[in-house]
Each structure stands twice: as C-alpha cells, then as structure tokens.
Amino acid sequence: MIIKINEYSDVPIYMQIRNQIVMGISSGELEAGEQLPTVRALSSEIGINTMTVSKAYQILKSEGYILTDRKNGARVRTEINQSKTLGSQNTEELKRIVSEARLSGISKEEFENIINEMWGN
Amino acid sequence: MIIKINEYSDVPIYMQIRNQIVMGISSGELEAGEQLPTVRALSSEIGINTMTVSKAYQILKSEGYILTDRKNGARVRTEINQSKTLGSQNTEELKRIVSEARLSGISKEEFENIINEMWGN
C-alpha cells in the first residue's frame, strides 16, 4: 500500500498516515492480519521523521486498528472493535459537511450517490 | 441563536463559531437576511476576544455566507453561491468518516439514516 503525504495540508502528517491506513483497512487493500511496513521502512520510504510514523502507529494501536509487537512489527488487527457508533467528533464533522453540502445546492440524492460511491459494495 | 464553544476541542474557536453559524444557516435557524450579533456582543456573550469573533466573521464573509457593513453589522447573505460541489477537503473528510463508519460495523443503511436525520426535510 502506498502512502501519499501532502506536506502542505492542514492535516498533520501523522494524521494523514493514520487516515490512509484506516482507509486502506476499510477498503480491503490492507487485509486483517496483514503486516504493515516497519516504522523505519515507512519513514524512509516517504521521507519523513521516524517519530512521525511512530506517532501514527501509536494512534492506530490505541484506536484498536492495529497490534504491535517487537518480533513481528505492526499488523492489522483481525477483530476490530465494532462499536457501531460514529463517535462524537465524526458526528460533528459529518453534520458540518452535510450543512455545507446543502448550502452549496447539492441534493440529498446527489449526496447519497457520493456516499454510495465512497462506500463501495 | 446560541453559540457554544468547546474550549477543549482541537477545532480553533474561530472555526467553531464559523461552523455553528454555517450549520445555523443550513438548518434555517438563521434566515437569509437575518442580522448576526455584533462582533462585540458575541465576543462578550461567549467570553472570548473580539479578534477571534472577527476572524470567524471574516472567514464567513470570504466564503460568501455573510455580508458585513460598518453601519448594520453582519447579515446572512440572501443568495449564497451554489457551487454544487463538496470541495476537495470535505470530500477527503467524508471518505475518512465513511471508512471509519464501515469499520465500526455501521451498515450503509444505518449510515444513510444518519445522513437523513442530519439532512432534515
């Protein structure tokens, strides 16, 4: 899986890494149990500080997306916690996006089509 | 309309104000042409600096949501530009949220119900 960093984004680099790995797991590009590159490998590959990658991995671990051990490095967790809830921050973000979409003249049907495409099948 | 600031949020205060006003316009709580509180009134009401409120208003102005004049203060714009697009940042955010929702075990139907509730009718 290829991680692409936008160094000029407002989103911190460690968060960009975290987000792309989460999206990779969700899309199936990263399978359950699959091994992630080592911190050192990934940081040299994308040309950033190891601390930054390490921070991304720590967040993914604390969120329950990956497991780490000294021997095997990091792996995608096979049983990700199914909270079945969006969480308050994502709910707030989603409300904001929905509001802006409505004001920009997008119809609910169009918005649902966007969601459908993103969801895959 | 009541603005509530979460001082522990990662979202800057001026952005929280901006977001809540956008959501207020979208929901109809703030009507087209309606007058917003003055910078001074709002800043004293929520206990923050006038510069911070001013920054929120300037962003809303530059985004085309409100208009300001020296005499009457700020008003909700009656004709908000209908770009009919989400914008690249909102698209990225939405992709991330969809990915996290899927991984948390939310079904597409449940997600669409969340959208439906947020959308209103």
Next chain:
Amino acid sequence: MIIKINEYSDVPIYMQIRNQIVMGISSGELEAGEQLPTVRALSSEIGINTMTVSKAYQILKSEGYILTDRKNGARVRTEINQSKTLGSQNTEELKRIVSEARLSGISKEEFENIINEMWGN
C-alpha cells in the same frame, strides 16, 4: 444618472458615489456644465446620510471634477484639468491588477480587449 450603492462593498459609500460620478463624466452620461442633484436630493434618493453625499461632492470638487456655488448647486466642470498622468495610486493599483491578471492566465491580448471595451470610442 442613477447612483447605485452596494452597502456591503469594502469601498466606502462616499467613494462609491464619487467613483460613479467620475465614471459618468468620463462616459459622457454627465456632460460638461451639467447640473448634479443637490446633496439633499441625492441623499434622500439613495437613502443615506447627507454628510456622506456631501463628502463625495467635496472630494470631486477638490479633484477638479465639479464646481459648486450656493446659487446653482454642483455642476460638472467644463474644463477638467488634463494632467495626462495616472497618478501614483492609480499606477500602483493598475500594476497590481495587471499582475493578478497575468497570474490568472489572461493573455495581454485579452487584457487589451477588456481595456478596449471599457474605453469605448
């Protein structure tokens, strides 16, 4: 001649009045010697303070575009001073606009066409 005020413009109202009268003289809509509406008439017509119109007239007078006397009110000057220079402020503004036009991908030919249309004949 009809003066249209944009109350939400960053350009002060007195300057909007001044600018529109200058453009009216330049286009020929206002002829040399033609009488302008009284301060009172114009201010009530466009619904603003008499002081604001008065300020516009004072600027036009000091710039040599109009003449005022108690008996006849304000008239377009028949011999406007032909300095044949842009002035430093207009020169700076024009430089800025040219720079922005270039960066936006407008060609010199296209820009000259815009000038031609504005110039009339």
Next chain:
Amino acid sequence: MIIKINEYSDVPIYMQIRNQIVMGISSGELEAGEQLPTVRALSSEIGINTMTVSKAYQILKSEGYILTDRKNGARVRTEINQSKTLGSQNTEELKRIVSEARLSGISKEEFENIINEMWGN
C-alpha cells in the same frame, strides 16, 4: 525580495505585503517553489508585528498563491490556479482607473503603452 511598507497608505499593511508578493510572483522575481521569508524574519525585517505578516500569508494561501507548512515555512505555489478571469472587484477598479485616465487626457494608445510596460514581455 524586498518588501517596502508605506505606513501612510490607506492600504492596510497586510494587504501591502500581500500585493507586493503577488507582484513579485507575477514578475518572476519570486519563482515557483521559491521559499518566502519566515513570518518572524519578515516581520522583524520590516519592523511590524508577526500577526500582520501572518495575515498576509494566510490570505495568499487562501488565494492559492502560496503554500505553507510547519516545517519549511511558506513557498510560492508551482501551479497557480488559472481562472482566466479578472474578478468583479478588479473589473470595477479597472473601470474606475480607465475613466480617470481618459478624463486626465491620456489617449488609449498611451494607456496601452503603460499596460505594455507593466506587462513586461
């Protein structure tokens, strides 16, 4: 590149900075990808507050002229959006300048020569 502030100008300092950087990019004095001075360096160089410089940079960023990141500071964007339009404010300003130029006795040919010089080649 040297930024010169006119403290007596009606143009706010942050806008003077913004304008001079835009003109620098347009003239080629600032090249695509070139690094701008840091907020602190520029503010101390021209003797003004960091907030004022920061505001100029934020405007340039929101307009798409520059990119900022925490590590490297600000850089001139390599691909500036080519809208190919003047924008309504610049169009209005240009109309005003053309009108004043005509009234001052400048011929269309002379005006086009001024444009030509500003445009470079």
Next chain:
DNA sequence: GTGGTCTAGACCACG
C-alpha cells in the same frame, strides 16, 4: 524553528 491561535487593549474610518 515553524506557522497558528488567542488575548487585552488600543486606535481608526465610516456613517
């Protein structure tokens, strides 16, 4: 070291 945020307080032009 970098840009970003926020404050307290001042002053300004406009109307």
Next chain:
DNA sequence: GTGGTCTAGACCACG
C-alpha cells in the same frame, strides 16, 4: 456604534 487594523506578548502542536 460598527467592523477593521495593529501591537506586544504568550502559548501551542508539529516535526
């Protein structure tokens, strides 16, 4: 009274 500008100074996350 209104929004807009600017300062001096502080603190912050990111890298």
